[in-house]
Amino acid sequence: MQELREHVTALAADIGERNVWRYRELRRSVDYLEAVFLGAGYSPARQTYDVSRLPVSNIEVTLRGAAKPDEIILLGAHYDTVGGSPGANDNGTGVAALLELARRFSGRAQPRTIRFVAFVNEEPPFFQTPQMGSVVYATAAKERGDRIVGMLSLETMGYFSDESGSQQYPVEEMAALFPAVGNFIGFVSNQESRELLVDAARAFRERATLPVQAAAMPAGLPGAGWSDHWSFWQAGYPALMVTDTAPWRYPWYHTADDTPDKIDFAKLVEVVDGLEHVVGSLAG
Numbered sequence: 001m002q003e004l005r006e007h008v009t010a011l012a013a014d015i016g017e018r019n020v021w022r023y024r025e026l027r028r029s030v031d032y033l034e035a036v037f038l039g040a041g042y043s044p045a046r047q048t049y050d051v052s053r054l055p056v057s058n059i060e061v062t063l064r065g066a067a068k069p070d071e072i073i074l075l076g077a078h079y080d081t082v083g084g085s086p087g088a089n090d091n092g093t094g095v096a097a098l099l100e101l102a103r104r105f106s107g108r109a110q111p112r113t114i115r116f117v118a119f120v121n122e123e124p125p126f127f128q129t130p131q132m133g134s135v136v137y138a139t140a141a142k143e144r145g146d147r148i149v150g151m152l153s154l155e156t157m158g159y160f161s162d163e164s165g166s167q168q169y170p171v172e173e174m175a176a177l178f179p180a181v182g183n184f185i186g187f188v189s190n191q192e193s194r195e196l197l198v199d200a201a202r203a204f205r206e207r208a209t210l211p212v213q214a215a216a217m218p219a220g221l222p223g224a225g226w227s228d229h230w231s232f233w234q235a236g237y238p239a240l241m242v243t244d245t246a247p248w249r250y251p252w253y254h255t256a257d258d259t260p261d262k263i264d265f266a267k268l269v270e271v272v273d274g275l276e277h278v279v280g281s282l283a284g
């Protein structure tokens, strides 16, 4: 828990808002990510491109597979924030989980390759445009012929509530199918990624006590494609999002009050423990 708290605090409290308009903070975030990856024994690589002449970077580390190195499981989380928000939950929690999972797998080669990628420019106005970090990444991966057999987008995953009515949904039909209490973690995929979704949810339930709700959605459903997994869908890769559902639960989504005190670190540990088992299972 201490590691997760440290990462969220470093990003959301020490650095704060981080995007191309807070460029110094964006660069400090890169320095932080690279230092943590280096400290965990990895050699971070930058994928850099320009946005209005400002260089921005995705940061990547790779744990090469021992038996099937050409088959890749990819974990991703965006490290930028929306304007005006320190981004503790969105997406300090996703990045903290990414860093912690990389640390836990360090030196433990699995049969398949695992890539850990911190994406830039997920938030508007870059969202779902050619300048979105994960679009740049997934497009290049497809051009290289990378065999990404499963992508997990870690997105806003640290807020939980036991209060009735704490969970909202984008469409009324979903309220009849899913809980009204926001005490679960959500796995969201498109129809084409259903097999990955089923495998991941099964592995999560084997390990974690935290409830998981898994749903393969029409890609056009509001919220279903609202993170970096969308970019991998466009490139034809199976991908899902791991999330507390963000705007459908978190009262401080995209506000100046998205601060570390809102995060349930005990539950975030449960999410990371479950994901460690998911990644081990998918990479096996």
Ligand SMILES: [Zn+2]
Pocket: 078, 090, 091, 122, 155, 156, 227
């Ligand atoms: Zn986000």
